[in-house]
Amino acid sequence: MSPVHPPGEAATARAVIDENGILVHWNEDARRLLGYGPGEAEGRPAADLLVPGSPVPGPEPDGTRWSGTVELRHRDGRTLPLWLLAHHRPQEHGGAWLVVTPLGGLDRLLEDDRLLRTALACSPCALAVFDENLRLHACNEAMADLVGLPRERIRGLRLAEISGRPESEDLEGQAREVLETGRKRDAYTYRRSGGESLAHAWLARFAPLVDDHGRVCGVCVTAHDFTEQYLARERLQLVNEASVRIGTTLDVTRTAQELADVCVPALADFVSVDLLELPEEGARAGPSSVTAPVTLCRVAHQSVTPGCPEALVQPGRVGRYPASSPQASSLVAGRTMVATNIATTLTEWLEWDRARGRRVRELGVHSTMSVPIQARGGTFGVAVLRRFRRSDPFTSDDVLLAEEITARAAVCIDNARRFGRERETALALQRSLLPRSLPRTAALEAASRYLPAARAGVGGDWFDVIPLSGLRIAMVVGDVVGHGVQASATMGRLRTAVRTLADIDLAPEELLTHLDDLVTRMSQEVGLEGASGEVGATCLYAVYDPVLRRCTLARAGHPAPVMVPPGQAARQIELPGGPPLGLGGVPFESTEVDVPEGTVLGLYTDGLIENRERDIDTNHRLLCSTLAGSAAGPDSLDDTCDRILHTLLPPGGVPDDVALLLARTRGLPSAQVETWEVRADPALVATVRKQVVRQLDLWRLSEAVFTGELVVSELVTNAIRYGEPPVRLRLIHDDTTLICEVSDGSHTAPHLRRARTYDEGGRGLLLVAQLAQRWGSRHTTDGKVIWAELSVVSEAAADPGQWPP
Known part of the structure; x- marks a missing residue:
């Protein structure tokens, strides 16, 4: 640690104390302050300079700095209360404390207004001083440039009088609050200062000016330009908002409208979203496959003006755009295109579409940006952003922001289209599988x-x-x-x-x-x-x-x-x-x-x-x-x-x-159901057939007598021969069907087989299958049921006036 002061260093009493508390360095200013020469102080314990019993403040929590007021002994015996600042400096063999305190010689420098005036004049920070009546007392050149008025002309004016903008009344109110309370305040504003073409973000810091008696006698205002930080934060917030607001549903139109809503007014005054009309279901256009003129369908738009009077094409309408249009040029190139001073840069397009040209001139549209909507190698459309109320043109940062937001929307649009195709496929499959x-x-x-x-x-x-x-x-x-x-x-x-x-x-x-x-x-x-x-x-x-x-x-x-x-x-x-x-x-x-x-x-x-x-x-x-x-x-x-x-x-x-x-x-009337118990005797089959014939005549189903008699005969014969008691026969009919059911106590299911030429049996079920519309068997808790359905048209159905008999 060098005891030599750099040239022009302010007068400072300086001492170095090692880890053992021994003074190892004592400069000339320290001698002038306490009266001890370097030879008398160096090598002594630093504690010898303290007044016995005086308190010593402890170091700060990190142990690297210490500050406070202590009582020191002068060489002539006087007690001097001094504010000391000590820094811990690590050394090769341990560490040491550098102790410093300013000397009164600086008062002379502060009294010299020249240095202060030079500092204010050259300071990059805009600074102004207002008196207790909040009238401008003085300001530096940076503040005058910010205001855009000469310093000598605005001295004595109030802040609101200098600016003349509505928001300056709020700033003056905050300055008055600082004047009354004596507490500092910060204010943020985004505005265009005098003579500037672009708005900037400003941090205004208000600090009270206090005299020797503790009275607030004025307010000091400093202005700091933090436009870059402000815009970066706004862009980050907009991207975050886009991730939340875009893609809330799997609907293409809703997603496109969300894209337009997010960009207005944060990025543009008017935004339109147009999608390509795909030639066939499931097609995916690539950037290289788009050629001019381009056919686009307007899906969504948004404006800072209620009702979107700027729009010449309404949602759902189709338009054709030539190669000179921002839409076609962006889609064909596959990248974002920005045009400023539209009246001169897009002359060909505006002359081709005269209605659009008149609207551009009426609104004063001066800047446009067209961003292709692309995701997963496919191009789905284009988003066009326009500015006419905001005076600043689109910047490179605006392009990056628009591309980021549009890319998010493109993924959501692609997802929505994929979902739509899958949903239509699933719905078509679902409806085809449900009963017609x-x-x-x-x-x-x-x-x-x-x-x-x-x-x-x-x-x-x-x-x-x-x-x-x-x-x-x-x-x-x-x-x-x-x-x-x-x-x-x-x-x-x-x-x-x-x-x-x-x-x-x-x-x-x-x-x-x-x-x-x-x-x-x-x-x-x-x-x-x-x-x-x-x-x-x-x-x-x-x-x-x-x-x-x-x-x-x-x-x-x-x-x-x-x-x-x-x-x-x-x-x-x-x-x-x-x-x-x-x-x-x-x-x-x-x-x-x-x-x-x-x-x-x-x-x-x-x-x-x-x-x-x-x-x-x-x-x-x-x-x-x-x-x-x-x-x-x-x-x-x-x-x-x-x-x-x-x-x-x-x-x-x-x-x-x-x-x-x-x-x-509906219930089937008991008159349309008849049941018989059949004893397991093949000789009784003929009797059963006669009972069936009488019942069918009673039901006026004469056309079904022959078929019904034959089917019942075969089913009853099989049940008696191969089944187990009890055997039951049940006939059921409605207007179009006669059902013959024969049940028995066996659980063995019947099998249809083809009899050989010389077989004496085995043709019963084959005959039933030929005569009946449907036949089959079902198991019950106590056996099985063999049934056959015959198609009939009863006489009562043919002549409703004769039924019931």
């Missing part, structure tokens, strides 16, 4: 509705009505977990499986068990293929018998159905919940309920009652009340479906797919 129309049966009247999700991808909701043997009818509603094409494809596989399992007349709980095994295998297949996610679904399966007027239901994690018996209130059918399909290993249970004729059944997916508008319980009560009111009135089931959807679903679209199936049950 519901079958007309004697068991019930049915109506249905399917609504895809408004914003999320199409799900795998489905419904079906499946005719079964014995005029029974199966109703099914299901919901596949997930969305998109995969969910729709899974739904198609499950619906096909349900129809196949229903065709073999499985009980509801058995059908769900087989369906659960299928979903488990599908989930395993997905895992083997490396796809993410698992396959899962819920399902409700119900079988209604119009003869017994009973319904058997089972569900797998699906909402329970609602029923409205005639003249009664709507209620939920209580049945075991069951686990969702795909869990495996958990049995399902079924429930049987009596269903009077005219009962309305409501089956639905969870999208109908789960939304953000209301809770599930409230929606369920609304469903029951709406269903009950419509069932009691003259509304058809189609009208009831529409009323339920209108009442329960939010107006902005459903967040999840909705499937709704309504059915009004």
Whole structure:
């Protein structure tokens, strides 16, 4: 540590104390201050200079600096209270403390106004001093340049009088507050100062001026230009705002409008977003494939003026842009294009489009920037930003900011287009897999509705009505977990499986068990293929018998159905919940309920009652009340479906797919059903045939006598010969179908086979298959049933006035 002072260094008393507290250096100014020469002070403990008992302040928390007032002894015995400043300086062998204090000789320098005036004149910081009446007392050249007026002309004016701008009144109010309270204040403003063409960001610092008596006698104002920091912060904030505001939905138009909204007024006075019209679905134009003239569709625009009067093209309209236009030039080049002084730089385009040229001149548009909307190697359109109210042109920083915001929007637009294509594909697949129309049966009247999700991808909701043997009818509603094409494809596989399992007349709980095994295998297949996610679904399966007027239901994690018996209130059918399909290993249970004729059944997916508008319980009560009111009135089931959807679903679209199936049950009169007990005696087959002929004559089904007699004969003979007692025969008919059912106590299913030429038997079921429209068998708890359906037209149907007899 050199004891030599640099040339021109201010007079300072300086001493160096080592780690042991010994004075190792003592300069001449220290001698003048305390009277000890260097030879007397150096080598002595520094503590010898302290007045005994006087307090010594401790070092600062980091241990590198120390300051405070201490009492020192002068050589002549006087006590001198001095403010000392000590810095810890690390050395090669330990460390030392450098102790300094200013000498009174500086007072002479401060009294010299020349140095102060020179400092104020040359200071890059704009500075002004206002007196206690807030009138300008003095300012330096930097402040005069900032104001744009000569110093000698504005002296004595108030701050508001100097500026004349409305915001200067607020600044003067803050200066007055500093004058009254004696506390410093900072103020921020973004404005154009006198004589400047561009606005700057300024930090104005107000500090009170206090005299020797502690009275505030004026205010000192300094102005600091922090435009670069301000603009950087504004750009960062705008980029952050864009990341939040752009891409809130998977809708192309909404995303384009969000892009325009973010850029106005932060970046431009008017913004238009135009997208390319792609020649075919799924096409992706690249920068090199765009040629002029360019056909663009206006998707969105925004302006600082309400109503966007600057727009010549309205959203949804298509326009053609020549090579001289900013839109085409930017798209063809594949990069951002900036044009200033448009009246001269874009003359060709404005002459080609005279209406646009007149509008540009009327508004005073002076700067335009066209940014291509590009993402993932594709070009989707162009965003054009214009300035006419803001006087400053677009800068290179504005270009980078616009490209960053547009790039974010481009990704969102690409995502929205991809989602739109996938959604249309999934929706087309979904609708193709759902039933086009519901079958007309004697068991019930049915109506249905399917609504895809408004914003999320199409799900795998489905419904079906499946005719079964014995005029029974199966109703099914299901919901596949997930969305998109995969969910729709899974739904198609499950619906096909349900129809196949229903065709073999499985009980509801058995059908769900087989369906659960299928979903488990599908989930395993997905895992083997490396796809993410698992396959899962819920399902409700119900079988209604119009003869017994009973319904058997089972569900797998699906909402329970609602029923409205005639003249009664709507209620939920209580049945075991069951686990969702795909869990495996958990049995399902079924429930049987009596269903009077005219009962309305409501089956639905969870999208109908789960939304953000209301809770599930409230929606369920609304469903029951709406269903009950419509069932009691003259509304058809189609009208009831529409009323339920209108009442329960939010107006902005459903967040999840909705499937709704309504059915009004019908009962088959007992006069249209006849049952016989048949003893296991082949000789009684002829008697049974005679009974069938009499019954068909009684039902006026004479056209079906021969076929019906033959089919019954074969089925009864097989049951007696190969089955087990008890054997029963049941005939059921409606206006178009005669059903012959023969049941026995054996669980062995029949098999259709082709008899050889010389075989004496084996042709019974083949004959039944040739004569019947449909035939088959189903298992029951105590055996099986073999059935055959014959097509008939009764005499009563041909002449309604003759029926019933």
